[in-house]
Amino acid sequence: xxxxxxxxxxxxxxxxxxxxxxxxxxxxxxxxxxxxxxxxxxxxxxxxxxxxxxxxxxxxxxxxxxxxxxxxxxxxxxxxxxxxxxxxxxxxxxxxxxxxxxxxxxxxxxxxxxxxxxxxxxxxxxxxxxxxxxxxxxxxxxxxxxxxxxxxxxxxxxxxxxxxxxxxxxxxxxxxxxxxxxxxxxxxxxxxxxxxxxxxxxxxxxxxxxxxxxxxxxxxxxxxxxxxxxxxxxxxxxxxxxxxxxxxxxxxxxxxxxxxxxxxxxxxxxxxxxxxxxxxxxxxxxxxxxxxxxxxxxxxxxxxxxxxxxxxxxxxxxxxxxxxxxxxxxxxxxxxxxxxxxxxxxxxxxxxxxxxxxxxxxxxxxxxxxxxxxxxxxxxxxxxxxxxxxxxxxxxxxxxxxxxxxxxxxxxxxxxxxxxxxxxxxxxxxxxxxxxxxxxxxxxxxxxxxxxxxxxxxxxxxxxxxxxxxxxxxxxxxxxxxxxxxxxxxxxxxxxxxxxxxxxxxxxxxxxxxxxxxxxxxxxxxxxxxxxxxxxxxxxxxxxxxxxxxxxxxxxxxxxxxxxxxxxxxxxxxxxxxxxxxxxxxxxxxxxxxxxxxxxxxxxxxxxxxxxxxxxxxxxxxxxx
Amino acid sequence: xxxxxxxxxxxxxxxxxxxxxxxxxxxxxxxxxxxxxxxxxxxxxxxxxxxxxxxxxxxxxxxxxxxxxxxxxxxxxxxxxxxxxxxxxxxxxxxxxxxxx
Numbered sequence: 001x002x003x004x005x006x007x008x009x010x011x012x013x014x015x016x017x018x019x020x021x022x023x024x025x026x027x028x029x030x031x032x033x034x035x036x037x038x039x040x041x042x043x044x045x046x047x048x049x050x051x052x053x054x055x056x057x058x059x060x061x062x063x064x065x066x067x068x069x070x071x072x073x074x075x076x077x078x079x080x081x082x083x084x085x086x087x088x089x090x091x092x093x094x095x096x097x098x099x100x101x102x103x104x105x106x107x108x109x110x111x112x113x114x115x116x117x118x119x120x121x122x123x124x125x126x127x128x129x130x131x132x133x134x135x136x137x138x139x140x141x142x143x144x145x146x147x148x149x150x151x152x153x154x155x156x157x158x159x160x161x162x163x164x165x166x167x168x169x170x171x172x173x174x175x176x177x178x179x180x181x182x183x184x185x186x187x188x189x190x191x192x193x194x195x196x197x198x199x200x201x202x203x204x205x206x207x208x209x210x211x212x213x214x215x216x217x218x219x220x221x222x223x224x225x226x227x228x229x230x231x232x233x234x235x236x237x238x239x240x241x242x243x244x245x246x247x248x249x250x251x252x253x254x255x256x257x258x259x260x261x262x263x264x265x266x267x268x269x270x271x272x273x274x275x276x277x278x279x280x281x282x283x284x285x286x287x288x289x290x291x292x293x294x295x296x297x298x299x300x301x302x303x304x305x306x307x308x309x310x311x312x313x314x315x316x317x318x319x320x321x322x323x324x325x326x327x328x329x330x331x332x333x334x335x336x337x338x339x340x341x342x343x344x345x346x347x348x349x350x351x352x353x354x355x356x357x358x359x360x361x362x363x364x365x366x367x368x369x370x371x372x373x374x375x376x377x378x379x380x381x382x383x384x385x386x387x388x389x390x391x392x393x394x395x396x397x398x399x400x401x402x403x404x405x406x407x408x409x410x411x412x413x414x415x416x417x418x419x420x421x422x423x424x425x426x427x428x429x430x431x432x433x434x435x436x437x438x439x440x441x442x443x444x445x446x447x448x449x450x451x452x453x454x455x456x457x458x459x460x461x462x463x464x465x466x467x468x469x470x471x472x473x474x475x476x477x478x479x480x481x482x483x484x485x486x487x488x489x490x491x492x493x494x495x496x497x498x499x500x501x502x503x504x505x506x507x508x509x510x511x512x513x514x515x516x517x518x519x520x521x522x523x524x525x526x527x528x529x530x531x532x533x534x535x536x537x538x539x540x541x542x543x544x545x546x547x548x549x550x551x552x553x554x555x556x557x558x559x560x561x562x563x564x565x566x567x568x569x570x571x572x573x574x575x576x577x578x579x580x581x582x583x584x585x586x587x588x589x590x591x592x593x594x595x596x597x598x599x600x601x602x603x604x605x606x607x608x609x610x611x612x613x614x615x616x617x618x619x620x621x622x623x624x625x
Numbered sequence: 626x627x628x629x630x631x632x633x634x635x636x637x638x639x640x641x642x643x644x645x646x647x648x649x650x651x652x653x654x655x656x657x658x659x660x661x662x663x664x665x666x667x668x669x670x671x672x673x674x675x676x677x678x679x680x681x682x683x684x685x686x687x688x689x690x691x692x693x694x695x696x697x698x699x700x701x702x703x704x705x706x707x708x709x710x711x712x713x714x715x716x717x718x719x720x721x722x723x724x725x726x
Contacts, residue, residue: 584725585724585726586719586721586722587721588646588648588655591646591647592647595647
């Protein structure tokens, strides 16, 4: 039975997909009488099934070598596209995380979406996402990973655009689709260019190839840069980060997933591609550079936001930047650990604030306050999520961050500095959110704000428990570094940066400094608040040039191409219109025409008999003169 | 006396006739110019029959036919001119441009 469950673990994405399909009939246009709620329940059951299946399979994979399952898909001349599925503890572990977080987010959504009719659409898209992410986790082939990433991009478009009657949702969904699409298309270029080099798209074979490959460094750098462009868009890295900000227009339960797992899908592919990417030092340093810039920039932006969802989305970008750094310095395990701990903590943070938004209506942190006494559970969840996200010793991310920093301590100490900075800045931004929402005096929007009802609190509590138990779980699986061999300096620095970040911010926001806080330089504050004016930057560069080229191409099409063809017609029309005057109505003119025709024909026919002599004669006459 | 002179004379007469046909405004003068053309042709026929075919003189037979047909044609032509004149009260060729584009 157990072995059977292990071998059929590829069914997990199918459960989710079936759940998504089963939700469709409860769209308001199909089943008109019962209301949309069964869509959610059906989906929840399928997700639970997927979770249980993958959890059992995870136990069975432990301490077993990874297995591969092959499903033939398409075989044409010279190209064999076989879906490769990896059943290892890492991939099945990822299934457990994805289905588990999905299960909790779907319970949360039952509470959150109570007053909404769009459950059919919402849950079917959640099912699609769950299926896509599970398939991505299992997929052991770059080509199919790309396919799934594209499906997820389409899913993002539809899910962000759930409430499409709001104009900002429409623009946000558009940007989310196009930005991720651009990255994915670059990824496609890389994927296609990798085939002639490596001759395979299977991750293990790529790793084998990369171990002994001898490729032109320029080619490898270009291919590698294309390959990181896809994850760059997916993980909302600079400069493809604006979509995540605008994707916060979507419903909160989907945000839980987006912040925790969807964004990590790019990181997953990046980690899998690490052996190929490490072939080129340029690509590695580009990854580190992008990651570092994003991590620092996004955590600075997160501090300056007033929209609570956007505060958190920029923290997500920052942490994905750390994952980029980790992959850039070939620390896969630290990257995977960071993705895991970040996913759980970020989901907990979004659940906590999602509950606040649900019955305080506003998302503006400057209009909230004083919720601690009335909403302790959300507050505790936020605190635990914060501590789980920043480097705070017993909890998850500490171990991931220290693992990463430990490996860099000797070789690239400045990267440790960036990690510490990002950690401190994230501590500042999360503490600021906490102080603004939960501490201080209640403001108008938060004066009467009861705790949310059980479907929203229950998943929050479960996740809170899991966040707290994550170190124990990791320890029992012996995934944590040994305390004795740890670099105590790094650990102290991390802890110190977290504590000082939290405490200084708490002092600022709980103290008597006048609110809202103004930096001495208003320009700098605005720069961060408007995320470096990225929308303007897009509009002035890419959008501007594409729009201009489109207009030019349109004009060329309209005037030059169409014009040439129309000119032919116009000329024949003009020819007819003007040549008709040759029919003058004068019989004498006709007679002249006949005569001219006859004489020209006569000259032409008889030319060989006298033409040369005629020309000679003319020539002689002219020379005599 | 040579054949070429007769032919040149006939060609000159023909050209004068052509000029008359194309430039005259009076319809009767056009008919008269046509007669010139026919007479130029007759000169050709007579000259050829005289110089090249003096025994069988087929050219002269042709000439007789041409004169006959020319007379008939002139009669029909004048009748047409008269018919037009009755309708339009003029024989000016430039007034007869109704059948244009």
